[in-house]
Amino acid sequence: MEPWILKKESKCFNCSQNTTQIIEIYPNQAFVKCSNCGATRYYIIKNTYIDDENIIESEKDKKMLYENWLLEKDAECYNCGKYYTQDILITIAGMYVRCRNCGFTRSYRFSMIDTGGTK
Ligand SMILES: [Zn+2]
Ligand SMILES: [Zn+2]
Numbered sequence: 001m002e003p004w005i006l007k008k009e010s011k012c013f014n015c016s017q018n019t020t021q022i023i024e025i026y027p028n029q030a031f032v033k034c035s036n037c038g039a040t041r042y043y044i045i046k047n048t049y050i051d052d053e054n055i056i057e058s059e060k061d062k063k064m065l066y067e068n069w070l071l072e073k074d075a076e077c078y079n080c081g082k083y084y085t086q087d088i089l090i091t092i093a094g095m096y097v098r099c100r101n102c103g104f105t106r107s108y109r110f111s112m113i114d115t116g117g118t119k
Helices: 055-059
Strands: 004-011 018-025 029-034 040-050 069-076 083-090 094-099 104-114
Touching: 004 069, 018 083, 040 094, 055 083, 055 094
Parallel strands: none
Antiparallel strands: 004 018, 018 029, 029 040, 040 104, 069 083, 083 094, 094 104
């Protein structure tokens, strides 16, 4: 399965540079990797469900240690099969991917950081 790949300009938690963070989302796991130092955050799937209330709206403004990232991507939904906007919320604790059409939500939890030993 091809991952969904997104990019976000942000300050890296590891090398502290403002740089491109590369986000790869697979059905059962996801990664956020710094293009400068290679530090990678790993997330693994926690559950999937139909979310009628929009978890992203309620989670996005919660204060975390790092800034929350709110992204969107047009992609084919695994549930409804439509090509539709997927809302993606990434926090230090987890990641949510939610289909705007059917509410199908994948919830990932943060697993580990691999700094690659570069710093
Ligand atoms: Zn970095
Ligand atoms: Zn859908």
